[in-house]
Every structure is written in C-alpha cells, then in structure tokens.
Amino acid sequence: TQYKQQEEKILHQAHYDSLTGLPNRLLSLDRLSQMVRDAHRAQKKLAVLFLDLDDFKKVNDTMGHSVGDELLIQAAGRLKNTIRDSDMVGRLGGDEFIIILSNINEPAEIDIIASKLLEKFHQPFNLDNRELVSTISIGIALYPLDSEDPKELIRQADSAMYYSKDRGRNIFNFYTHQMNHDMNRRLRVEEQLRSALKRKEFEVYFQPFVDIKSRKIIGAEALLRWNNTLLGPMTPDEFIPIAEQTGLIVSIGQYVIDVAFATAKKWQQTYNPNFKIAINVSPKQFRENTFVDMLNIQLDKHQIHPSTVELEITEGVLLSSDAVIDSNLISINDIGVSISMDDFGTGYSSLSYLRSYPFNTLKVDKSFINDITVDPGDLELVGAAIAMGHGLNLTVVAEGVETEEQYNLLNALKCDYGQGYLFSKPLPQAAFEALLLKQATNEKNKKRSLIRR
Structure with missing residues (x-):
C-alpha cells in the first residue's frame, strides 16, 4: 500500500499544479479533449477561456516571488469560486489560466461568466499586509464555431487574450479570424525586431x-x-x-x-x-x-x-x-x-x-x-x-x-x-x-x- 500511495502521489504531481492544486497544462488539455468529445455527442457548445493576470510580472519583480506565488494561489481560488460545477479551471503555467465552460446554449451565457470573472478581479488582493488590485485579460474561443481541435481552441483563445491585452487589458474578447492574421503579423514583427x-x-x-x-x-x-x-x-x-x-x-x-x-x-x-x-x-x-x-x-x-x-x-x-x-x-x-x-x-x-x-x-x-x-x-x-x-x-x-x-x-x-x-x-x-x-x-x-x- 505504501507503493500504491507513492504511485498515486507521482500521478497527482504529473497532473496537478503543485502551487495552486489546479489541473496543470497536461491534464487541462486531456480534460478539454474529453469535454469536446462529450459536447460532440450531445450536440452542445463549449467555450475555452484563456486568462492572464495583467500585472503579475510587476508584482513578482517589486514584491518578490513569494508574494507572486500568494497572488497566484488567491487568483486560482477566485476563479474556482466563480465557475459552475460542470466547468473546469486549470493553470497552464506562469500567470496563465484556462477555464472550460461546458453545456453552453447561448453566447450571452459566456458574456455573463466572463464579466463576472473580470469583476471578481476588481476587488483588491491582500498580499503581504498590502492591498493590491491585479486585473485579468481574457480571450475566448468557441467549440464548434471556431474549431473542433482542442489544441487549436487553446491557441485561438490565447490570440484573443493577446488582443485583450493590446486593447488596454482588463477586458474579454471573442476570437476572430482577423486576430489570427494580426497575431501572425505581430510574431513576424517581433521576430524581425529582435x-x-x-x-x-x-x-x-x-x-x-x-x-x-x-x-x-x-x-x-x-x-x-x-x-x-x-x-x-x-x-x-x-x-x-x-x-x-x-x-x-x-x-x-x-x-x-x-x-x-x-x-x-x-x-x-x-x-x-x-x-x-x-x-x-x-x-x-x-x-x-x-x-x-x-x-x-x-x-x-x-x-x-x-x-x-x-x-x-x-x-x-x-x-x-x-x-x-x-x-x-x-x-x-x-x-x-x-x-x-x-x-x-x-x-x-x-x-x-x-x-x-x-x-x-x-x-x-x-x-x-x-x-x-x-x-x-x-x-x-x-x-x-x-x-x-x-x-x-x-x-x-x-x-x-x-x-x-x-x-x-x-x-x-x-x-x-x-x-x-x-x-x-x-x-x-x-x-x-x-x-x-x-x-x-x-x-x-x-x-x-x-x-x-
């Protein structure tokens, strides 16, 4: 049984983020694939939300990594408390999170949840005896409208999140094909700029x-x-x-x-x-x-x-x-x-x-x-x-x-x-x-x- 416990521990470490306890990138992708299959069978829509904290680097640089870690833990808690039981939240790495919303009937439902998420992050965090507001930028991709491929959905939601960042942060945007073009252009400019x-x-x-x-x-x-x-x-x-x-x-x-x-x-x-x-x-x-x-x-x-x-x-x-x-x-x-x-x-x-x-x-x-x-x-x-x-x-x-x-x-x-x-x-x-x-x-x-x- 000690061997069994050890095995379970290793399995848990492989699939969950050690800091926040959320599913990590690997498990998030796996869950997304499963939820896409379920949605396909039930002829339902789902939404992938890619979220990024707006000032995380500044917090890390000015207040230290332990305060940065505490911010991530508290942010993960807020995300978990905002979504429904049938939805999933994961941490992709750094200050990037993913939320998968299942059983979507109308895009208006996504608007409500995304607005609620933004609102939650308008409230200050209590960090190291200081109150600090850290807003989020959100990008959203829809299954099956934007793509039926889980990896592609994440990439599209990521593009939409960057679009939100460029538009002043603290907002959400739905993915459009123009963003794909803009994103490719941006990557080419960055590559040449280096x-x-x-x-x-x-x-x-x-x-x-x-x-x-x-x-x-x-x-x-x-x-x-x-x-x-x-x-x-x-x-x-x-x-x-x-x-x-x-x-x-x-x-x-x-x-x-x-x-x-x-x-x-x-x-x-x-x-x-x-x-x-x-x-x-x-x-x-x-x-x-x-x-x-x-x-x-x-x-x-x-x-x-x-x-x-x-x-x-x-x-x-x-x-x-x-x-x-x-x-x-x-x-x-x-x-x-x-x-x-x-x-x-x-x-x-x-x-x-x-x-x-x-x-x-x-x-x-x-x-x-x-x-x-x-x-x-x-x-x-x-x-x-x-x-x-x-x-x-x-x-x-x-x-x-x-x-x-x-x-x-x-x-x-x-x-x-x-x-x-x-x-x-x-x-x-x-x-x-x-x-x-x-x-x-x-x-x-x-x-x-x-x-x-």
Whole structure:
C-alpha cells in the first residue's frame, strides 16, 4: 500500500499544479479533449477561456516571488469560486489560466461568466499586509464555431487574450479570424525586431522645436524610424508597443539616447550651445533600476550639458505609482535633465501629476491643436492649458501645428514653442542639419545688412 500511495502521489504531481492544486497544462488539455468529445455527442457548445493576470510580472519583480506565488494561489481560488460545477479551471503555467465552460446554449451565457470573472478581479488582493488590485485579460474561443481541435481552441483563445491585452487589458474578447492574421503579423514583427539593432536597421529622425515668437529652431525631438529588409518601413505605432511588451525597448531606447546625444552635441558645437534635444522614454524604460545610471553614462560619454536634454513621458508612466519610477524622476531632476509631460490633456489625471512631480515642460496634444481655428471649445482648452502651464512655471509646447492660422492663435495665446508640419516634418540627420545651416546663414546675412546700415 505504501507503493500504491507513492504511485498515486507521482500521478497527482504529473497532473496537478503543485502551487495552486489546479489541473496543470497536461491534464487541462486531456480534460478539454474529453469535454469536446462529450459536447460532440450531445450536440452542445463549449467555450475555452484563456486568462492572464495583467500585472503579475510587476508584482513578482517589486514584491518578490513569494508574494507572486500568494497572488497566484488567491487568483486560482477566485476563479474556482466563480465557475459552475460542470466547468473546469486549470493553470497552464506562469500567470496563465484556462477555464472550460461546458453545456453552453447561448453566447450571452459566456458574456455573463466572463464579466463576472473580470469583476471578481476588481476587488483588491491582500498580499503581504498590502492591498493590491491585479486585473485579468481574457480571450475566448468557441467549440464548434471556431474549431473542433482542442489544441487549436487553446491557441485561438490565447490570440484573443493577446488582443485583450493590446486593447488596454482588463477586458474579454471573442476570437476572430482577423486576430489570427494580426497575431501572425505581430510574431513576424517581433521576430524581425529582435535583430533590428544588430542589422543596423534603425535610424533616428529629428523634428524641430520652434520658438513661437521668433520662429527660430531652438531644438529637436528625436524620433525612431525602422526600415526592415523583410517587412519594409514600419510605423512606430506598430513596432513600439511590441518593443515595450517584449522588453526590447530598453536596448532600443538606449540606442536612441546614444545617437540623439551624439548628434545634438555636434549641433551645439556648430550652431547653438543651448540647442535642446527631447527624447521619448517609455514606461518600461522608466521602470528600469539602471535607467538613471545609463543616462549619466551617456551624458558623460557625449559631454552634453544636462540642461539641454529633455525626457518626454506620458502619464501612462506614472499610472502605476511605482517606487522605482518615483525615485527615477527625482534623480533625473537632481541631475538637471528636464522632464516633459507628453500628450497633455489626453489622460485622466495630468493635472495632479503636474503638481506632484518635477515637470519642466508641458506638451499640448495635437488632437487639441487640430481644431483650435474652428472649435471654440478646443481654443478655450488650449488657452487654459497654456495659462495653467505658465502658472506652474512650465514651458508650454504645442504639438501638431500645421497651419498659419493655428500658429497665429498660439502666438496670441503666448505659447512658448511649437512643433509640427508647418515648420518641418521629422527629418533624417543631414536634412535637419541643412535647416540649421540655412537658419545660421540667414542670421549672418541679417547681421551684415544691419551693420551696413
């Protein structure tokens, strides 16, 4: 009998997850196959839900693995308590879970259960004497509508879960064939992105900042461009989120800072010692413990004065109220590097952030600048943002200035700087330098004619 107990123990370990006690990947697949056969015989539908905790990695990294394990145990408990007796929940590994809903008559039933699951995860977890909310993203595939193959159903639910993640997390989505296409595209982009730095496929473009009063170029924003041998020119909107999710943004971001500093230093020596260089920093980069050290190394390497450097962050960086982010912001401010709030007005709590953190610049989002000549509401908003920025002692930049009418209104509102196609689109290094040379030549000629007078 001891042998029998030992055998049972080994069997249990082979089929159940040791942490949560839930069926593991192997048993989950086995159960799914069985439930598909049952559904086929009974001419019933079933649903496969693929679930993923939204901030699990952050909890693990900041609070330690034992707290991460406790979160998984409590999450498993919530999932078990939400489903019906005839359904099954399993852990596929990491922070990924599977739920199989049997005997489905109407898709509306799945909506109700998925909504209930999301709701359950809106309640905080009690971890290590701290309350913490960890939401979930869910993807759903249906038998027999999407597939009759158990492995394929899991793959489809996984694709739909990724779609939920991309759409902002804390939601559920049903699988569609378009997602399959999107998923394949995403995988190809990620594959190419992994070796893009090594293949020297990136190029840093520069878009001028212009002094609104004088219309002179006083600085530039560094913008990344990627031309891939296989996929052709890629838009930042497509590849930056993938770089962020995979962590590749850290090395790519360092490359941008390196190139931008080298270029700005050259222009400072040739044209204007106060030439300002602005660089976008993503949430992932900002969460790195080593970010400030890397920044210091680059400042030292290029001998560039911190007061001429500006880092642009969106409020998405601040939403997680992470201790590393807070300390990085303070350190960057102490170094003397400026911090800019990018896309101001598009988020929820920009105002409180401006007061709580050491910002120097506020960039009014182009969606507000677009209609200032035709929409009195937008004009009033932009005017208020400029006045408030000045009240908080911030420099205000208007993004997306495209027409003379917009420029004249911004000038009347006393906006400090402008950026947009009216002045110039983003340009490769040589073309941008031609603009600086032209400006310097014009200034020389002006001075000469004044002397002659």
